[in-house]
Amino acid sequence: MTVRNYKALLALLPAILALALPAFAGHPKNWVQRHPTLTAIGAGVATHHALKVSARNRKLHGQKLNWAQRHPTLSAIGVGAATHHVIKKSTPP
Helix, strand or coil, X not given: CCCCCHHHHHHHHHHHHHHHHHHHHCCCCCHHHXXXXXXXXXXXXXXXXXXXXHHHHHHHCCCCCCHHHHCHHHHHHHXXXXXXXXXXXXXXX
């Protein structure tokens, strides 16, 4: 290919860069992908609260508690760790 008009080529350079550079920039990350630790903490706190409420209601009705309801803190830590891991592994660089 022979370029005869270099000024026309230079005039097209911004358009070429505008089309080519977003492909190298990657996908923009959402809030959860930018803050995986805070998201994991929120998931753990919400899980802990839900298990405590569920355990209280089951005790009031005389039902047996399952393992997660008997150990809400350990369950919440596990949920937080799993959430953090999944977010980090599924987020493109």
